[in-house]
Each structure stands twice: as C-alpha cells, then as structure tokens.
Amino acid sequence: MSDSNRKSLPVPRVLRRVGAGAKNALTILKRGRLGAPYRASFDVVRQERTYALRHYHGDDSVEAVAPVLLVPPLMVTSEIYDISPELSAINFLGANGMDVWLCDYGNPLAEDDGLERTLDDHILAVDDAIETVARETGQKVHLLGYSQGGMFCYQAAGYRRAKDIGSIITFGSPVDIRKNLPVRVHDDIAARLIKVARQGLKGPIEDLDGLPGWLTSRGFKLLNPQKELGQILDFFGLLHDRDALEQREPKRLFLGGDGFVHWPGEALRDFIDQVIVQNRMASGGFVVDGRTFSLSDIDAPILYFVGQRDDLARPAAVRAIERAAPDTETHGVDIPAGHFGLVVGSTAMGTVWPTVVDWVRWKAGAADDKPELLRPQAERTQDDAKPVDPQSNDDSNTRMLYDLATELADGLWHKLGDVSRDFSNIVDTVRWQLPRLAQLENLDDGQPVNIGLALEEQAHAIPDKTFFLWDGRAFTYAQANRRVNQLLSAMVDDGAKPGQHIGVLMDNHPDLLTAVAAINRLGAVAVLLNSGLRGVSLTQALEAANVEWLVCDPAHVDTSRTGFDAGPIGVLGAHDEDRPLPDDVIDLEANLDPQVDAPPEGIEANAGLAGDLAMLIFTSGTTGLPKPAKITNRRWAMAALGAAAACMLSPKDTVYCALPLYHATGLLVGCGGALIGGARLALAREFSVRQFWSEVRRYGATVVFYVGEMCRYLVSAPEQPNEHRHPVRMFVGNGMRAEVWNxxxxxxxxxxxxxxxxxxxxxxxxxxxxxxxxxxxxxxLPGTDEITLVRYDAASGQPLRDDAGRLRSCGDDEPGLLLARISDSHPLAYFDGYLDAEQTEQKIIRDGFHDGDAWFNTGDVLRRDADGDFWFVDRVGDTFRWHGENVSTQQVAQVLDEASFCKMTVVYGVEVPGYDGRAGMAAMVLDDDAEFDGDALFALVDEHLFPAAHPRFVRLVDALEHTDSFKFITTTLRDEGANPTAIDDPIYVYDADARTYRPLTPDAWVPEGL
Incomplete structure (x- = not known):
C-alpha cells in the first residue's frame, strides 16, 4: 500500500466524527441537552410555603433500615444528590436499605415570595421535615446535609435539641467560619477581617434581592480555572460521541448552571451576619424564630466528612463541630477530595456513601460494628483510600493560580502569628476603649445621658439585633425599647410622675430592666430592692428610700401588699389565671397597649442629665443596716461605659449575667456594659453550677460577670467531659481569690x-x-483622680494621723486603708453618697493631707506593690488583732485554700476567755471523700503565715452560707465562737508544741499556749 493511500484512509472517519459532532452541537444549541431529563422517582408528601418534602421510591426488594433526610445547600438544587444514574446518592442509598426523604427548597426565583425567605425559613423547613418524617415512619431520622445543607442540619438539630434525630451526617460543612479563611490567622484578627469585609459589603448586600444562581456557578468554577478549562476541552473532545455525552450530560448541565439557584437576599444577609460575622455556629447563641440555642444542645451522634482539598469548607472549619458540640459523640472522616467531590464522583460513590450506609445501619441497630473508616487502622480489612476518577470534579491536578496567590500571604501571616494577639489588643484599644474612655472624661452634670436614651439610641442604630436572651427566647433592641414605652404609658396612665421614687421588687427577668428603663425614661428614681426582703426588713428599706410607687412581679404581690402601703402597687409580667390579682393592685401587664411605640404625650422622655439621680441601690450592710446609695445617670454611664471599654464589648459579644439585678455589678456593670456595647444580654434567674456551662453554650456567651466566691463553686464542681470547650473569652468581676483564678x-x-x-x-x-x-x-482607670493608702487603727477602723493632724501614707506592700479623693470638678471623682446626708458625711474624711481636701473612706484594706498594682487585703471590720498584730482574714483564707483536703474556707476572729483580742478561726468545707490532716495544715500555715496569723481553731462544716452576691456570711459563725459544748461540728485546735491541729475537747476548750 502506497503512502498516499495510507494517509487518505482516516479522512472519511474524521468527516464522520465532524458530522456527528456538528449534529450533536446543533441539538444541544436548540434543546440545551441531548437526552431526556433524568430524575429518580419520588412523591411530594408535604408542600409548604418554603419547601417541599420528597419521599423517594426505594427498591422493593430491599428492606428499609431507617429513614434518612437529605438537605441541600441554599445555592444548589436538590439534584446535587441525584445528578445522574451512576452518580446518584439517592439511588445508592435506596438500594442499600435507606428510606430516602429530601427537603427541597426549589428555586426561590420561581416561587411566590421566594426572594423574601429568611435564614429562619430554611432552618424551620428542616425542623418541620424532621417532625413529619419521624411521625410518618415512627423512627428517628438520620440527617444528611452537604455544605450549607449540613449547617442547616446542625442548626435544626440544635434548635429542636436533637429531638427525633438518630444521627447527623455532614459533608464539607464548616462550623467555625474564622478558621475558613485561606490563610492561617489568629481568631481575633479573623473576626476583624470578616467584620471589615462585611462593612465594605454593607451597601451592595443591603440593596441585593439575592445572589443569582449563575454567579454561584461562576464562583465554583473560578476556584479551579484550570479544571474548568479541562472540562471544556474534554467536552469538545467527546462532541462526536453521543453515548459518552449523554452519560456525562447531567453532570455537565449541573455544573454549567442548572444545578445552581438564586439565593434570597434576606437569607443571604442573615447568613452573613449570624454565621459569618458573629460566627454563631462556633460561639453559640444562634437565634431562630426568636429562640436561642447552640450546637452544644445537640446530643445526637455526628459523622462529618472533611475534604482534604476543600477550598470552600476548610478542614479546620469543618472539624470545629467537635468543639461546638462537646457533649455528643463525633466522628470525622478525611476524604482525598475537594468540596464537590465529597458527594459526587467516584470517591463519593466508592467511599463516602458506603460509609454513610454503614453508619446509619450501625446507629439504627442493624449492624454490630462501626463503619470500617471509623475503626483503628489495624482493624480495617481494606485500604480506605479509593482511586479518584480523573473525569470527576473532585480531582485537583494543580491549583497553581490559587496556591500562588495564597502562599506568600500564608507565610506572612505565619510569621505574624506570634504577635497577632498583641496587634489585636492594640486594635481593640484604639477602636473601642479610647472613644469610650474619652466619653467618661466628658460626663459633666449638664450632659444628657441616661438609660432610656441609651436604649432608644441602640433601638434606632441596631433595631433588629438581639438584646435580651431569656429562657430560650430572643428579643431585639427594638422590641425592648417598644416594651419600655408601653410600660411607661401604662404607668403614667395609672398616676406615676417624674421625680417619684418607684420601688422595683422583682426576681431576675428582662422585665426588671424594662421597669428600670421605663422609670428612668419617665424622669423618676428607680429603687432596686433585694427580692428576698420580707416583713420588717422590706418595710425598713421602703421607708429608707422614700418609695412612693412600687412595681413588682406576680411572685412578690403578697409580700408587697404586706410591706408597702404608701402608694400604688403595679404588677408586671404574666400571672396565673387561676389566681387573679387582688383588687388593690394594678395589673400593668393587662394595661400595656401593643400599639404604643413611643413615649406618651406630655412626658419629656429621656430628659435625664448626668447629674440627675437615676436610682437607689442598697449597700450590702456590712456596717449596720443596708443603706440606699445614690446612683446618678453619670455614675450609671461611668459603670456602663467603663465595662464596655474594659471588656471591649461590641455587637458580636454575648454577656452572661447570673447575678441578682438589684446588685450593682449585675445591673450597672453587666447589663449597662451590654447595652452600651450593643451586645446581647443573656440573663439567668440565678447562678447554678449545674446549669452554668449548658446555658453559656446555648447562648454563645463570650463574657461572664461574677462576684465574690461565685467562680469557686465552678472550680469546685466535679469535672465534666469537654468542659474546656466553650465560647467564653473573659470572666469579669470582683472578689476572686488568686487560687480560684489559677x-x-x-x-x-x-x-x-x-x-x-x-x-x-x-x-x-x-x-x-x-x-x-x-x-x-x-x-x-485611666483618667481617674487620686487614690491613696493610709495607715489605720484596726480597732476603730479609722485612719491614723500624725502630730500635725495629717494622714500617714503607706509604703510598698504595706496594708492600708484605701481612700479616694472627692472632687466635683472631675467626673470620675464625684461621691454622690447616700440618700441620708448624715450617713454620707460619715464616709468622708476631711482635711486629710491639706486643709479643705475631702476623701471617700472605702472601709477596705489594700496594699500596693512596687509595680503600682493593688491587692485586696480585707474589710476593716473583718481584720482582727491577735498578739498585737493585725491579721487579714483574706490572707489566711487564701493560704488555707491551698490545703489538699480543703474545698472552701472562711476565716474570722473569735473572742476567747482569758485572752486579749480575737483568735483566728476557720470554718472549712472538706473536699469530697477527703479527711482533715492537722499535721499538713500546721505545716502549711507555718510556711506561709506569720505566727499571729496562724488560725487557732478550725471548724469543719458541711457548707458555708453566702449572700446573694456570693460573699461568705460569718456573723453567725463569729457569734458561736469556738466552744465545743455549744457546737456540734468537729473543731480542731492549734497545738504549737505538737505542730499539729488536734481535736478540741469540751472539758478543756480554752487551752493554754494559744
């Protein structure tokens, strides 16, 4: 055969291929496809406004094991699970005994009001689908979600506390968005980068009615431009082969744009704010339909798949589910695939979906052992690494363009990693602290500032942001402001007037803050009453504060009626219909007008100035009866602004407050700081060790306020699994001892x-x-006026003066009485004092260092170290004198707390017949199952305390009584002393000769040598 003949033979074949290719191309151009559309058969069981519930026809020859509910992402159609016969997860699941259901969101662009859908709508759709499938099948449902669909599964599971859920299976579903950045970066900086990006997109995002499907499709393709080029070349290379084209057509059409749908604008904005900016998946405090929850509420087992080459859901962001849901069983499986390849392609069909089937069978009780990929490597029967189909979208030959763009940035951030936290603190100082501290320094008496005004400003600035989180519900700033106006109108209608002293007697509840804000907006004075007051003590408090009006909750109606008769009593809050309110009280709740959205006419609302009296808060009564202390608007603002600045509070934060709201730290610092910072405020009825961490996780609390010994109860509680996994970044308060801190x-x-x-x-x-x-x-605080420590007389508690009548300053590390200069010219140096002028004067020391100066006597003993840092030593009244030495009860207690058998202790001085002064005595609670060791305790105090400070008696008690502000109460203990004939508890006495603490016997309870 000649060379010319050999060259001419392929021509007809080439022509045929060209002709077939042209014919196929014309068909595609005319019809958009070659073959008939493919879709696995199903019935629509439920049709709602936001979704349709599909039930797929399974294989009748296979017995169904358990129902599985598939959830697609927002931007991808439901056909992600059913692209083609050979790539259909639905077919695979059905053939392997799964009862397949699917939550179909449809195409919002083609649905009525589709573009108005919110993120809540999509999560509630999953919730409704779970409810329906569980009811129809009588079994627990196994949730399967890809990408954002997996996030919906997590969110719906948290929302319904995992009710009716057998397990949760997700594929490339990020939880901690801050770990999803393309470069390694400290979480604090990641939060700032995301927030800055959100601000930059604010205009375009707010005006957008949605994200078009074609744009999402382009986004997927741009992640790997080289692969997209390969797909195009592959398509043209097969254009002549109709069978090959038909086989790949569903995938081509899906990736070409058919698989991507419009993302509603409102849902997009919700997603950006809650999931991306606020990172609620990881931090907790997610709000759906006004209810708050966190992923820590999930107790159903979780299986999650991680794409090792996933650029959309990075491995660290996906694995964060283990931290977000610490109380449940979690298993992660790494897959050598990208984002799309987790659910579509040979790796998905050969590894992912078979593992899903094995998992569901295991969790449904139809298999004895866990899936092979979850077993230790030594127990596996085959290699879990599956070959990757070079034609599937999960291969990633090279990612040169993307990697080239991120490699340098990744290296740069890695080098900056060590200083990122310092840089973060600098940014926070400049952005948050300095402006707020500048406001503090400008709080002159004539400046308009008050609680009602602050709430109104926030309600205008961030109306739809959550303010209160209470009992699983969320309330926005706008809702809170509206309720304040409604209460104000009702109170004015019932005779409340500006300037009146209006008592508030309520347990912890958002309505307590509503009442305080309404009274403040009216221009009246809120009197915060201890909710535990009864009888004479309540009457004394009401009279001391000149209360003319009283607002209470239903629980305090009877108490109020017996303790108060000087004016009207209004009851706020829902009440039991079977127990109607008495005729002589006002049902404020019934008088609230839901149409009211502004203060009543004729009332100059929010007119309070900095120097005006805002409220009265009672002191703890450590020196006599509790006294009503004056809190001006300036002082409230100082506490609130100071807290917001010190804690760097912003709308991304959630403040958790379990303190009583009639206490200054709870109301002024915790609640005030949250309001000023625009943060979310999660309120608890009371502090509970058992409920603390579950509530913190549910609300996504980032800042927790404490007082006194509250945190000691946390560290003394039995350890729990995963207790270190929580969103809290800061504990803020006063009264924490060093050993509890550590x-x-x-x-x-x-x-x-x-x-x-x-x-x-x-x-x-x-x-x-x-x-x-x-x-x-x-x-x-920066900008505050002068404070000083002076020498004092332990017996009288008064400062000592020199021969010239001047106060005597303390040196470094010398305990002294803390004084603060009083000055009307400095906004932070005001001393507003008490309602009673005489009581106010008793707290002022005049002519201390110069004629005419005035100092506030704190009544507390502190010391200042060489660096200028202060340390609390004791209350003047608690310090006692023994063998000519002043002894600090706090110092002794801190040492005793270090004993291995000590759970908690309190120290006080007691009188002993035949001895001058007071002997140190400790009441001690032992650790669970621990025994008292007198030898060890003696060695401990001998090593760390000077001899006079060694406690002479130790009393073992079952518990220690504390105030509602978590300060230990020693009055009864002090009065009972150390006499074993009057005390049933075991008492041990100091024995210097034997270097131990030995049991104290009733016949010789006043031993020699103390």
Missing part, C-alpha cells in the same frame, strides 16, 4: 480574668486589665 484558667482553657475593685457608692475603680498577676485588682 484553677479557673487551668481548668477551663483559654479564658481571661478581668478582676476589678469597686463599690456601690464609691468613687474609685481599680481594674486588672492585663491579667498577668492573678489575684491583683490592678490599677486605677
């Missing part, structure tokens, strides 16, 4: 402690901003 940080992970010093009526605030010195109360 235990808190060691036990509960990366948390900061911000210990501060302050008092209800005082004009001095100290704060340990850095947290480096555990137990220190830090230094004065």
């Amino acid at each position: 235990k808190l940080v060691d036990r509960f992970g990366r948390v900061r402690v911000l210990e501060f010093y302050g008092s209800t009526e005082g004009n001095v605030v100290l704060a340990n901003f850095g947290g480096e010195k555990a137990g220190s109360v830090g230094r004065p």
